[in-house]
Amino acid sequence: MSRTAGDSRADANAAAVLRTVLTHGPVARSGISRICGLSPAAVSRQTTGLLASGLLRELPGPPGAGAGAGTAGRPLVPLDLNTGAVSGPVAAGLHIGVPGSTFSLVDLRGTILARRMLPHGGLRPDTLLPAITARLGAFISEFTDGRPLLGLGTALGGWVRPRDGVVVRHSALGWHDLPLAAELADRLHLPVRVDNHARAVAHAEMLFGRSEARSSLVHLFIGNVVDAAFGIEGAVHQGPGAAAGDVAHLPVPGSRAACPCGRTGCLQVTASDTVLGAEAVRRGIVPDPSVPLLVDAAATGDPRADRLLRERARAVGRAAALLLDVFNPAVMVVSELSSVLHEGYLEEVRRAAAPRESRIVAPHAGPAVLPVAAAAVLLDPLFRAPTHLN
Numbered sequence: 001m002s003r004t005a006g007d008s009r010a011d012a013n014a015a016a017v018l019r020t021v022l023t024h025g026p027v028a029r030s031g032i033s034r035i036c037g038l039s040p041a042a043v044s045r046q047t048t049g050l051l052a053s054g055l056l057r058e059l060p061g062p063p064g065a066g067a068g069a070g071t072a073g074r075p076l077v078p079l080d081l082n083t084g085a086v087s088g089p090v091a092a093g094l095h096i097g098v099p100g101s102t103f104s105l106v107d108l109r110g111t112i113l114a115r116r117m118l119p120h121g122g123l124r125p126d127t128l129l130p131a132i133t134a135r136l137g138a139f140i141s142e143f144t145d146g147r148p149l150l151g152l153g154t155a156l157g158g159w160v161r162p163r164d165g166v167v168v169r170h171s172a173l174g175w176h177d178l179p180l181a182a183e184l185a186d187r188l189h190l191p192v193r194v195d196n197h198a199r200a201v202a203h204a205e206m207l208f209g210r211s212e213a214r215s216s217l218v219h220l221f222i223g224n225v226v227d228a229a230f231g232i233e234g235a236v237h238q239g240p241g242a243a244a245g246d247v248a249h250l251p252v253p254g255s256r257a258a259c260p261c262g263r264t265g266c267l268q269v270t271a272s273d274t275v276l277g278a279e280a281v282r283r284g285i286v287p288d289p290s291v292p293l294l295v296d297a298a299a300t301g302d303p304r305a306d307r308l309l310r311e312r313a314r315a316v317g318r319a320a321a322l323l324l325d326v327f328n329p330a331v332m333v334v335s336e337l338s339s340v341l342h343e344g345y346l347e348e349v350r351r352a353a354a355p356r357e358s359r360i361v362a363p364h365a366g367p368a369v370l371p372v373a374a375a376a377v378l379l380d381p382l383f384r385a386p387t388h389l390n
Contacts, residue, residue: 010046013038014386017046018055018081022109022207022383026059026078047079054089054148055108055386057082081108089148091382092140092190093374094132095197096156098172098224101132103139104371108379110208112368114143125174133187140188151191152184153378155200155370157225161242162377165194168241172224195377198227198245201369202236204376205333207383209364212330218323220247222316222336224273230327253318271315273337280308295338309338313345317352320360324353332360335369 016036033043050056059078082088093104100119158170165181185192198221205213221227228247230237248268255265277289286293297305339346350357363369
């Protein structure tokens with residue numbers, strides 16, 4: 001059925017109210033009107049609908065509580081997102097990495113309520129998805145506790161087409177043209193949305209992170225796969241075919257690492273977790289090619305581990321400098337394990353990018369960045385059109 005102009009206005013107004021409460025809540029109706037520019041009547045209509053749908057709740061409080069206090073009239077009732085332990089809706093999140101998958105349940109403010117990990121060891125590409133869905137279904141049943149479940153957001157690396165939830169290419173997992181959203185929805189009987197993990201983190205930062213991120217943001221993801229995403233005015237760019245963000249062959253100044261593409265110095269072969277883990281084993285720092293093991297070794301005082309992590313941080317910083325020059329964002333978020341966990345490595349990234357480059361930050365969720373980002377794949381469209389999530 002076609003949408004009318006009135007439907008679109010209602011969607012936009014509901015989204016304006018919901019995002020105002022996300023940013024400023026708890027807030028009274030009069031405060032919402034003043035902040036987002038809608039008339040008091042429009043705010044009243046939209047809050048009535050959002051309360052009925054369970055997305056908002058009224059909080060007990062003294063007269064005048066919340067933004068808009070001090071105005072004459074009836075006592076002001078503060079509104080907030082419904083994160084109540086019984087009635088608050090939750091989103092399930094699934095991040096599919098190379099070594100393992102992470103399951104999460106997240107509330108409307110991006111707070112993780114439950115989390116679990118599934119290692120991929122011993123699973124073949126053809127058995128991976130059935131194993132994930134079986135364990136994820138059990139996880140959801142165990143932890144939702146009767147709360148309304150909005151659906152499942154899924155994030156992974158590689159070339160992902162969110163419009164139809166197809167994984168066009170994920171070489172490390174051996175997936176090509178996989179209708180992942182349809183497969184998950186069929187197995188779990190839930191609404192499912194799928195996106196690339198770099199874009200998912202960008203969505204999460206714009207929803208729940210620093211206010212500057214809503215103006216403009218570049219996100220650089222460094223893991224077994226390296227990806228990037230760019231957002232402006234609250235929207236994340238996808239590009240034709242949703243292939244935007246492939247920075248595997250971004251040149252890293254000073255790197256001479258040989259790449260299968262025939263060039264040298266590409267970001268993937270210079271700074272990925274796969275390369276870093278292999279180098280850590282080659283230097284005898286850790287027994288297995290694991291970046292978490294390398295970070296642990298550095299944390300316990302191994303100078304060789306610290307030196308290797310700082311080498312990578314500087315390489316990431318030089319690549320980040322190129323993206324900063326091209327996009328000039330208000331914020332650049334770098335998801336790289338050592339700099340997420342320890343400020344010293346983030347400072348190394350900043351110094352390599354440019355002196356006193358304060359725009360480079362770690363994800364707001366810290367080590368929980370990927371579980372939150374996966375759920376944000378579902379929550380971002382909710383905050384854009386609260387009455388048309390599915």
